[in-house]
Amino acid sequence: MLQKHTLAIADVRVPSKRMKTLDEAKLQKIAESIIEIGQTTPIQVRVxxxxxxxxxxLHRLEALRALGSTEVEAFFVRARLH
Structure with missing residues (x-):
């Protein structure tokens, strides 16, 4: 089972290719949800x-950043080998 960790948002790097998929409307909807009930699903990162x-x-991370949060809950995952 994955264990939740609390990380500084500033320590999480978003690949530029992934950043191009950011949908502003989706980000706003998630930000509103975070205001109401908090972050319910951790993001996934690799060390x-x-x-x-x-x-x-991505949208959870950017919504937290837009709300002024400095921390995010995350699961550590391993990179897939192809």
Whole structure:
């Protein structure tokens, strides 16, 4: 079972290719949900040197950032081998 960790948002790097998929309307909807009930689903990251790379949860991460949060709940996952 995955264990939740609390990370500094500033330590999470979003690949530029992934950032291009950001949908502003979806971000706003998630931000409203976070205001009402908090972050219910952790993002997924992989460890990369001194920081982390986002694997899943771009809109949750950006909604928290837009709300002024400095921390995010996350699961650590391993990179897939192809």
């Amino acid at each position: 990369d040197g001194d920081g982390y790379v986002l694997i899943e949860g």
